[in-house]
Amino acid sequence: MAERPPNDASRIASVATSLFAHAAAKGGQEGLDREKVNNIIFELSGSSSYTKEKLEHRGDAEKWVAAARRKLETFDGTKRSVAAHHLKKREAALEATRRAMDAAGTVCCVVDFDMFYAAVELRDRPELKDKPVAVGGPGMITTANYVARKWGVRSAMPGFIGQELCRRGPEFGMPRAELVFVRPDFEKYTAVSKVARAIFAEYDPHLACYSLDEAYLDLTLYLRARAAAGSHGEATKLLATPRPRKRKRGAGFGEPDDDDDDEAEADGVGDDEAPDGDDEAAAPAVALPPLDLRDDAAGRLADAVLAEIRARVRAATGGLTLSGGLGPNFRLAKVAADVRKPDGQHRVACGRPGVLAFLRTLPCRKVGGVGRVLEQKLEDGLGVRTCGELLDRLPEVHALFAPKGRDFLQDVALGVGAAGGPEDDDDEDGLPKGLGNERTFRPVSGLGPLLAKLEAIAAIVAARLETRGMRAARATLKLKTSAFHVTTRDARAPEGGPTRERYVQSAASLVALLAPLLRDEVAKADERGAPLELRLMGVRTSDFEVKVAPRAPGQRNLEDAFAPARPPSPKYRPPGGADVDAAVLAELPPDIAGQPGADGPRRRRVAAVAATAGAAGEARGRAAEPGDAVHRGLLLQAARAAAAARPPGPAAGRRGRRGRVSRWASAARARVAALAACRGDVERAVARLLGDAPG
DNA sequence: GGGGGAAGGATTC
DNA sequence: TCACGGAATCCTTCCCCC
Secondary structure (H helix, E strand, C coil): CCCCCHHHHHHHHHHHHHHHCCCCCCCCCCCCCHHHHHHHHHHHHCCCHHHHHHHHHHHHHHHHHHHHHHHHHCCCHHHHHHHHHHHHHHHHHHHHHHHHHHHCCCCEEEEEECCHHHHHHHHHCHHHCCCCEEEECCCCEEEECHHHHCCCCCCCCCHHHHHHHHHCHHHHCCCCCCCEEECCCHHHHHHHHHHHHHHHHHHCCCCEEEECCEEEEECHHHHHHHHHHCCHHHHHHHHCCCCCCCCCCCCCCCCCCCHHHHHHHHHHHHHHHHHHCCCCCCCHHHHCCCCCCCCHHHHHHHHHHHHHHHHHHHHHCCCCCEEEEEECCHHHHHHHHHHCCCCCEEECCCCHHHHHHHHHCCEHHHCCCCCHHHHHHHHHHHCCCEHHHHHHCHHHHHHHCCHHHHHHHHHHHHCCCCCCCCCCCCCCCCCCCEEEEEEEEEEEECHHHHHHHHHHHHHHHHHHHHHHCCCEEEEEEEEEECCCCEEEEEEECCCCCCCCCCCECCHHHHHHHHHHHHHHHHHHHHHCCCCCEEEEEEEEEEEECCCCCCCCCCCCCHHHHHCCCCCCCCCCCCCCCHHHHHHHHHCCCHHHHCCCCCCCHHHHHHHHHHHHHHHHHHHHHHHHCCCCHHHHHHHHHHHHHHHHCCCCCCCCCCCCHHHHHHHHHHHHHHHHHHHHHHHHHHHHHHHHHHHHCCC
């Protein structure tokens, strides 16, 4: 606050409001004197380097807004109708998908524990129930309970500010209080999460969890089964897939070292399977009629099932509450889960009119993917605050945003979402794309001490690479100055680089790669007369070599099947092509492979994609079920490998088309080899997918 | 003008 | 502890080169 020129005061005040009030809509803070609270927060942090840096950042967004306004001045009727034309074309496709999903009776569900970490701690320490509690430390709060939120305390707020807000409660109509800090205990949270996931899995064996406190469930099939069977017990029977058939072959692992073996095995499978071809391979629920969601009873059933899930989890976890959302896709379900928080649920009606009605007054910020910066761009650049306003201004959006951005915003405005789930479009190759570590410390300067930091962090990263058997072709150095300015520099390992290795793994080679970059930055800062002083350093690795996990001698695991037999080379095998498709096709159940037209190239490719997606989903789902940890791990690997075998889409990677195809080819080969291990799963998944595919 | 790489921004939990 | 995290991923912008 100190050195601010007075004429800037109002601007800074308004900036500060949006800077610190970004979670204003969070639950539990209704009726809070937000302005007063923001003033206190600003007072406490207003002159810090952190805030200064944030304000600079804000300047960037303001520049964007200014440029956008200039652009809009020349946005005339002609440009508008061109934009509208493009939008309309895309919208038609989106609406077709929406109708297909609705016709299949798609019901997506997102469940989310209320203030999860804090709730677990309060359950175990009931004496804290009525006190403001923050899980975390004076540095950072990860979760605050609803009591603390009455003082304006939130997650991601520095602890000392939370503490100060509680102490200064009287300034905004709250009593003075002491914020109680509880250290996070992740083992405990993981255990609780497991209990909940076991219950979720009864309703959707393929559930997806992206953090400990939330889960994404596709209830479509379960609701069909429940509507038909009445009880939960009978419904789960209809949902269960039959046991895998007995295989003649023992271990069932393919032999990835030998191309011919793949083929031979694949051929053999087709023959062996033929007699069993009549087996019912999909969950019985697939055959049931889809739920008609225009029928009010169907909606009530979905509501009742969600309420049942919440009640069961609550009982099983010692009283922890969850909020839930239902909707025709995961994007809307996620938003809906936030509507009645805490301990409530909401359903977004399916169908375009219902969805648009729900979105009309919904602030864009509530939608996942719309962060503070995008919110500001929309609001200041276009005067758009709600999804309804966004829908009206899509032509302008089209003019101002890059293709991905405007597609995303159109999806948001129309309330459409990815068909299969939130992760549908990731997992291009199934492997992690980056691995790194970063550390915050008291400001450090001087080349020697900084190099020591680098070595320490490189050692952490190297250890993690080693335990995973991963080697990286690229390393990135991240630096944050004591003024909170962040910058990154990176170096590639291949020939000509400082290490002369194609891939690096050890701490020494990481340091060899990155130390020159660090020296460079130190030297440049010295030249500027402002020695480099850092508060954070990070080392990140990426561009991994194909992963080979270390294992005990003689031990076989699925990763063997996924690792290419030899280094990929153009001569290895003709990229793509009929051999791969034939091998994949030979893996399909005979009833599908034998369908009329199944041998057409396009049909084959569709079948291959279905097989791949099915294997990924099935294995991932099975991995979430309770049971032996090693087994679960293997299934997860299978899911990843199967996902890795997806054919290259238009959006795949940065490599050239040829690179993508050969990558797909080798991944597909590896997958074919791996399929032997989880054949039963794949067959059932394929049958279900083909039988269940809308349209 | 586009492919492709580098830098770094934004977003999520 | 007078103080604002860490990890991962995707997107945008800029620039070089053909």
